[in-house]
Amino acid sequence: MENGFAVTYRLHYHESNFTYRLGFDSSGLINDPKPSQNLPEWTRLTVHQCSNCPYTSAQKSHCPIAVNISLLVKDWSEITSFEKLELTVETPQRTIIKMTDLQSALRSILGLVMSGSDCNHTRFFRLMARLHLPLSNSEETVTRAVSTYLLQQFLMHEKGGKASVDLTGLHDVYHAIGIVNLALSQRLKSLEIQDGIINALVGLDTLGKTIVFSLDDSLDYLKAIFPPEVG
Numbered sequence: 001m002e003n004g005f006a007v008t009y010r011l012h013y014h015e016s017n018f019t020y021r022l023g024f025d026s027s028g029l030i031n032d033p034k035p036s037q038n039l040p041e042w043t044r045l046t047v048h049q050c051s052n053c054p055y056t057s058a059q060k061s062h063c064p065i066a067v068n069i070s071l072l073v074k075d076w077s078e079i080t081s082f083e084k085l086e087l088t089v090e091t092p093q094r095t096i097i098k099m100t101d102l103q104s105a106l107r108s109i110l111g112l113v114m115s116g117s118d119c120n121h122t123r124f125f126r127l128m129a130r131l132h133l134p135l136s137n138s139e140e141t142v143t144r145a146v147s148t149y150l151l152q153q154f155l156m157h158e159k160g161g162k163a164s165v166d167l168t169g170l171h172d173v174y175h176a177i178g179i180v181n182l183a184l185s186q187r188l189k190s191l192e193i194q195d196g197i198i199n200a201l202v203g204l205d206t207l208g209k210t211i212v213f214s215l216d217d218s219l220d221y222l223k224a225i226f227p228p229e230v231g
Contacts, residue, residue: 006032007132009109010088013102018075020109022116028126030068030116040074042187043067050183052176054120064118065180066187069110069197076106077193081200089134096134106200107207108134114180114204121176124148139221142211145170146219167215174212181205 003026011018023032041047043066045057053063081103089096089108114122115129127148133140149170157163181201188198 004031005092005130007092007112007129008090009105009134010090011085011105012088013079013083013085020072022112024116024129028116028129029118030113033071039067040070042191043070048183048186048190050121050180052121052179053183063187065114065122065184068113068117069184072106072109072113073188073191073193073197076102076196077191079196080194081196083196087134091132091134093131098135100135102196103199103203104135106197107203108136110197110200111204119180121180124152124173125177127151138207138210141207142215142219143222145174145211146215149173170215171212174208177208178205178212181208 004024006021006023008022009020011020021032022030025031039062043062045053045055045060045063047063047066049063079102081101083102084099085102085105087096087098087100087105087108111125112129112132115125116122125148128144131144133144136144146167149167150165153163153165153169181204185198185201185205188201
């Protein structure tokens with residue numbers, strides 16, 4: 001795939017192996033695997049549709065994010081959050097192997113899948129998906145998010161647009177994705193499934209809220225690294 005990339009998640013749980021190879025095109029959208037033609041009813045756009053959804057059912061019959069996570073929901077609907085498994089993630093840059101719990105593994109892959117979904121509210125995260133860091137913690141995530149945002153502003157400035165070096169726009173990005181997470185969790189809770197993938201989404205949302213509510217504090221740990229005039 002020219003200028004595209006792929007990330008593969010392998011989850012070894014008891015005697016079962018689950019492999020998810022996610023192919024992304026040059027614009028950062030998931031183009032592999034192709035979604036099933038027999039999509040579950042809960043993936044329809046109008047089922048717990050986000051209050052900030054930019055689409056109508058005439059534009060899209062199904063929610064792009066719901067479609068892309070539907071296989072994960074199917075595979076893990078009967079497994080609880082804290083079940084242990086071996087996770088292997090293969091990115092273009094590195095391979096990571098770790099024993100972890102289900103919700104942590106699914107939180108990582110959910111963030112990647114949502115980033116590559118055809119939703120205006122997740123478009124910001126496509127560069128972060130291209131430089132995917134599996135199982136990232138809050139410090140790593142906030143650093144990558146701020147770097148992505150400021151790079152976006154720089155490129156906007158280069159094209160003659162109005163750019164800003166404050167982080168108000170980043171707050172807006174995470175506020176919007178928080179609304180998406182809420183509606184998506186309502187979809188999942190309506191299915192009466194085990195809490196593995198639901199808590200994975202909750203964890204992803206909590207990480208986003210940490211960035212929104214403590215962005216300045218989250219960056220404090222970096223200040224000592226820079227020259228005095230910066231820190």
